[in-house]
Amino acid sequence: MAIKLKPVDVATIGLGGAGGVAVLPLAQAGLKIAGIEAGTWLDPHSFRPDEINNNVRGWPDSVQKANREVPTVRNSLNGPILPRPAVHAMMNAVGGTTLHYWAQSWRLNPWDFKVRTRATERYGNPAIPAGSTLEDWPLTYDELEPYYDTVEHAIGVSGKAGNIQGKLDPLGNVYEGPRAREYPMPALRSTGFTELMREAAIRLGWKPFRPPAAINSEEYDGRPGCVFHGYCNRGGCHIQAKNSTAVTTIPAAIKTRNLTVFDRAHVTRIAVDANGRASGVTYLRGGKEYFQPAAVVLLASYTYENTRLLLLSKSKAFPKGLSNNRGQVGRHYFGHWVAAGNGGVIALFPFDLNVWYGTPAQGMVLDDWADDNYDHSGLGFIGGTNLHVYNEMHPIQSAGMETFGEPAFGSRWKSFIHQNAARWNTAHLQTSTFPYENNFLDLDDTVLDPLGDPVCRITSLPRQNELRAVDFAQRKMEEWYRAAGAIKVVRRPMNPPGVSTHAYGGTRMGDNAETNVVNRWGFSHEVPNLGILGASVMGTSGARNPTLTLQALSWRTADHLARNWKSITL
Amino acid sequence: MRLIDAVVNRLIPTDELGPGAREAGVPIYFERSFAGHLSGERSVFSAGLAAMEAAARARHNNAFAQLSPDQQDEFLNAMEKNDVSDFRPDSRTFFNRIRQLTLEGMFGDPWYGGNRGFAGWDLIRYPGPRMAVSAEDQKLREPVKPLRTSGRGGR
Numbered sequence: 001m002a003i004k005l006k007p008v009d010v011a012t013i014g015l016g017g018a019g020g021v022a023v024l025p026l027a028q029a030g031l032k033i034a035g036i037e038a039g040t041w042l043d044p045h046s047f048r049p050d051e052i053n054n055n056v057r058g059w060p061d062s063v064q065k066a067n068r069e070v071p072t073v074r075n076s077l078n079g080p081i082l083p084r085p086a087v088h089a090m091m092n093a094v095g096g097t098t099l100h101y102w103a104q105s106w107r108l109n110p111w112d113f114k115v116r117t118r119a120t121e122r123y124g125n126p127a128i129p130a131g132s133t134l135e136d137w138p139l140t141y142d143e144l145e146p147y148y149d150t151v152e153h154a155i156g157v158s159g160k161a162g163n164i165q166g167k168l169d170p171l172g173n174v175y176e177g178p179r180a181r182e183y184p185m186p187a188l189r190s191t192g193f194t195e196l197m198r199e200a201a202i203r204l205g206w207k208p209f210r211p212p213a214a215i216n217s218e219e220y221d222g223r224p225g226c227v228f229h230g231y232c233n234r235g236g237c238h239i240q241a242k243n244s245t246a247v248t249t250i251p252a253a254i255k256t257r258n259l260t261v262f263d264r265a266h267v268t269r270i271a272v273d274a275n276g277r278a279s280g281v282t283y284l285r286g287g288k289e290y291f292q293p294a295a296v297v298l299l300a301s302y303t304y305e306n307t308r309l310l311l312l313s314k315s316k317a318f319p320k321g322l323s324n325n326r327g328q329v330g331r332h333y334f335g336h337w338v339a340a341g342n343g344g345v346i347a348l349f350p351f352d353l354n355v356w357y358g359t360p361a362q363g364m365v366l367d368d369w370a371d372d373n374y375d376h377s378g379l380g381f382i383g384g385t386n387l388h389v390y391n392e393m394h395p396i397q398s399a400g401m402e403t404f405g406e407p408a409f410g411s412r413w414k415s416f417i418h419q420n421a422a423r424w425n426t427a428h429l430q431t432s433t434f435p436y437e438n439n440f441l442d443l444d445d446t447v448l449d450p451l452g453d454p455v456c457r458i459t460s461l462p463r464q465n466e467l468r469a470v471d472f473a474q475r476k477m478e479e480w481y482r483a484a485g486a487i488k489v490v491r492r493p494m495n496p497p498g499v500s501t502h503a504y505g506g507t508r509m510g511d512n513a514e515t516n517v518v519n520r521w522g523f524s525h526e527v528p529n530l531g532i533l534g535a536s537v538m539g540t541s542g543a544r545n546p547t548l549t550l551q552a553l554s555w556r557t558a559d560h561l562a563r564n565w566k567s568i569t570l
Numbered sequence: 571m572r573l574i575d576a577v578v579n580r581l582i583p584t585d586e587l588g589p590g591a592r593e594a595g596v597p598i599y600f601e602r603s604f605a606g607h608l609s610g611e612r613s614v615f616s617a618g619l620a621a622m623e624a625a626a627r628a629r630h631n632n633a634f635a636q637l638s639p640d641q642q643d644e645f646l647n648a649m650e651k652n653d654v655s656d657f658r659p660d661s662r663t664f665f666n667r668i669r670q671l672t673l674e675g676m677f678g679d680p681w682y683g684g685n686r687g688f689a690g691w692d693l694i695r696y697p698g699p700r701m702a703v704s705a706e707d708q709k710l711r712e713p714v715k716p717l718r719t720s721g722r723g724g725r
Contacts, residue, residue, distance in 0.1 A: 049699035049721035052678040057607055192710035227702035231721070238701070351711050356696060357703040391708065395677040395696040400670070408650065409581040409669065410643060414693065418587055421694035 016096020020245025095246025383432025
């Protein structure tokens, strides 16, 4: 029998990028929270500039729950399961993957919230990708703006505004939606390489700018500015200049004495009572099973685990899994089409770029080919791509470079990398991605985790709209590299995304309960005291990283809960 | 381990540009990895090595380590092109795995056993991990002074 704990107001499952933000407004409202986290606290003194530990092995000293539950992937409905990656892209810890993410903190652009309506208005109904289950979001950019603003200031985001209350500034992103005020910190400094790319973009008539990042460009909230040491990608920050929830909102929530963190706690099921309301959370910790009763449950693990935990939590009221009586859990899933590295554009320059150090968010980006910022007539796709070049290159990654037709080993290869390891670059191209029939998550009964539960299965098919959009973006990227002086450029074909760090859907947000799992406030249509946080509620991706958007949504859901406590918990 | 010695010695040979993978301790990286972090992969990897040895004997009637450098290179090229049978799943997959591990040993932190004397980092002109980086260290074209220290504190 599970050990029954003292009831709390709110049990959150996961204290990463989403749950780690939501706990702050809840705690400030005086609600008692049990923060249940599979991982544990990690010590910044243990964060080392070590490519093998961080990038190759994926932090083997951290709690390995995610690595034991890596989803399986197939690229066709009846096709075989592809080889699984050895390391899950996400990690278990207090702060979750915000400990080692790129910290790019983008707002979606207004178009991303209303793609179906806006694309139909401009190009007609046939522009909507065939087989897609695309819906407008139930809220607009303007409705989310105050929450973006709140989170940007609560965690600390550096950047340059391109649109303050309608006033455009070409040093920032002139395509962004209007924001109430400037970023709390200036953008991260530019480098020789990013200036080279900025000047080339301007010669092409494009509008480059420095991207926003949850990284301090100067002292903020008692923590220092970034020192650009070059192990930020999948590396923890040794000076706490990266604004993970582990050093921002979670400690602030603990200070209120309303948040108790239960670390190394592996949630196995969400329980419901006889009325079909969520009653609490069952978890394993130190070999014992516990039951944490709660008036409200907030599910805030990663996209794959959000769907899996719901599907595993079967009951009389929910025989197909929690909140799944309409069969929508796992639907409208999509992995972000991100062309990079061996599936992207790779360029070789005739001089040293010196991008060894810095951080990926210390980059140069442009939105001229993103969203609906250009006329798509006759192109055969909607959406677009944020083009992003950046700093930070690690030695193993660098030596593994594209050889542009040269041999891949031996003395000739040695001579090639001696000259060129400091001279190559690959861009990060994020393309708008949409949900489709037959792209979904479910359980894979043929692959079990150590507890005997099936892992999540990703079904992700090639999509013409995204393939065309990626190809278009790769050609633009080649143009940009060549304008900057690249002597060789290759464009590598991109396969459908597999296990992704940008995984969306499965518990989509929308007003229509027949096609969505959560309502416009992030609460289940079927289980009124179950909230769901994370990119799993997002119905479109935009052409940029999801974290700040899912954090703004998490803050909004938590704020809604605190304001409507009585009606939600009655 | 003689086979791994011989393979990494051809993948990254010692030449006028400096020490190769064998001299830089890359076989030690293999040994430590398969005794520790990669222990779960050990049997699959051993099967690959056995397939390689068997194919070398079938082609040349000799162990891979005993072949001439040209024969070894030709054999590795054939593996890379997926022209050697009896590998599971195929020879290219095994070639890519052994090459990737060689890169990890050669260009990873010397704390893991390879990259001895910072031979790998010097080869690609990587100036080494440092705790803080100035704008001067992020300029185009200008070489950055190599530090030659381990990111894990050792030397």
